[in-house]
Amino acid sequence: MKNLSFINKIIYIINLIFAVLLLFSFILPYLPPRTFAILAVVNLGVTFLIGLNFLFVLYWLIRLKRQCLLSITILLIGYFLYGSLYRFTSVKAVSHPENIKVMNYNVRLFDLYDWIPEDNTQDKIVEFIKKESPDIICIEEFHPREQLDFSFYKYRYQKIAGKKVKHGQAIFSKFPIISSGSLGFENTSNNAIFADIVKGVDTFRVYNVHLESLHINTQVESLRKETSERLFKRIETSFIMQQTQSELFLKHKKNCKHKVIVCGDFNNTAFSYVYRKIKGDLNDTFDEAGNGFGRSYDFKFFPVRIDFILADKAFNVNGFKNYDEHYSDHYPIMATLSLE
Known part of the structure; x- marks a missing residue:
């Protein structure tokens, strides 16, 4: 943080907030809505949070700043917990009488x-x-x-x-x-x-x-x-x-x-x-x-x-x-x- 400009410090604080929200969203599927209903709202925006953290990674990488590690770490945690948000391969359905x-x-x-x-x-x-x-x-x-x-x-x-x-x-x-x-x-x-x-x-x-x-x-x-x-x-x-x-x-x-x-x-x-x-x-x-x-x-x-x-x-x-x-x-x- 010391080597960041004032603007980049603000951006990093915003990055930190959305990174924590994304990390929190990975925990929420294990918490019953009856107890934590209002918090579960975060789950509706997981796709948005993943996309935003990815943009933060790109922003810091372009500037060659190690602050990119924050969102990279959170995104990797999500990947190992839930897999990729985007599926790159698909199985082509084959015609078969048992299908x-x-x-x-x-x-x-x-x-x-x-x-x-x-x-x-x-x-x-x-x-x-x-x-x-x-x-x-x-x-x-x-x-x-x-x-x-x-x-x-x-x-x-x-x-x-x-x-x-x-x-x-x-x-x-x-x-x-x-x-x-x-x-x-x-x-x-x-x-x-x-x-x-x-x-x-x-x-x-x-x-x-x-x-x-x-x-x-x-x-x-x-x-x-x-x-x-x-x-x-x-x-x-x-x-x-x-x-x-x-x-x-x-x-x-x-x-x-x-x-x-x-x-x-x-x-x-x-x-x-x-x-x-x-x-x-x-x-x-x-x-x-x-x-x-x-x-x-x-x-x-x-x-x-x-x-x-x-x-x-x-x-x-x-x-x-x-x-x-x-x-x-x-x-x-x-x-x-x-x-x-």
Whole structure:
């Protein structure tokens, strides 16, 4: 610090603050939101914090200053704890009769209120799904409409609620569904549903999990109009509900005798407590075979991954794909799996 100019001393202090925040975010996935809910807000900005610390590294390297070691050290800790934020390689899905293509897609009520500046968005969503032809698809924020044609799936399970606007979750499958059900999260429109699916001699369970939304409007103008106290209180409440919902899910999953695939919109990142608990010893298919940042939510400022497909270790992960189709505030994701 002694050899730094006044401006660089200020920059280093700012660097120190964001480095400590990033280090703190690496610890938070191990702290229950019910106890540390407001602190968990930091996890939502991990991607931003990583990017900012990387910029600080470049800044100090260009000036040949050893202050670069601060952010380098924190970034290396994160790398060894969680791996790279960006996946440089992907497994190319190979066509094979044993492959099972599993898609997850939050369709945002099929654009019921015309959020997307395109015509016939609901038809485009259905045509996209039909074209990609996943064997199994889990849909969040499903809104049943007469003109929706999912007849290309023989088997389905839907759990729909709501008085004014009917919505819920759905699982569509090309393979027989022999049993299904709903966990019924309390005091919310969010939920988790499941379907036991038979393929050949194998039976496995697919969960569709939609954890509590943070109820944040990502438009800058809307955020400016809201007081920080109200915003943080709402986020705190949502994090606590997410923990309760994840505990209910894990209790249900513990009694399952089949191999499982967990799909869903967790409304939280891979650096969160609920993600860590739900993932457990399952494989994150993006980590296994994905490429890039894995963005699954439409946020303008940095890539956000809050939609997941997790698979039992009995499944081989033969491919993973993020799509860019912008028909919702979420982007579809698909994993290619096979049973050993």
